[in-house]
Amino acid sequence: MTQPTNTTTLIVSQAYSKCSACGGYALPAETTHDVNVSFGQPVRPGCGAQFTAITTDQDGYGVEAALRAMLTGLRPDLPIVEFGGHTV
Ligand SMILES: [Zn+2]
Numbered sequence: 856m857t858q859p860t861n862t863t864t865l866i867v868s869q870a871y872s873k874c875s876a877c878g879g880y881a882l883p884a885e886t887t888h889d890v891n892v893s894f895g896q897p898v899r900p901g902c903g904a905q906f907t908a909i910t911t912d913q914d915g916y917g918v919e920a921a922l923r924a925m926l927t928g929l930r931p932d933l934p935i936v937e938f939g940g941h942t943v
Pocket of ligand 1 (some may be wrong): 875884902
């Protein structure tokens with residue numbers, strides 16, 4: 856694995872996970888954006904940015920405890936940050 860040169864936020868919704876740096880779909884367990892995925896399958900290389908935080912763009916979740924628990928359960932290593940005006 857190459858040393859990541861930039862960092863990014865992992866954006867998780869009910870339907871997908873995305874990389875905020877390049878907008879490509881990502882596997883939620885990745886520490887860096889190594890692959891772009893389509894329907895859960897790797898399709899091409901990702902941008903290589905390191906995931907340093909996690910958030911969601913799911914409408915209507917806001918500050919719900921269930922969302923925070925989901926994000927923490929998915930990636931306990933990443934801090935939760937705000938996205939698009941949501942206070943997560
Ligand atoms: Zn990326």
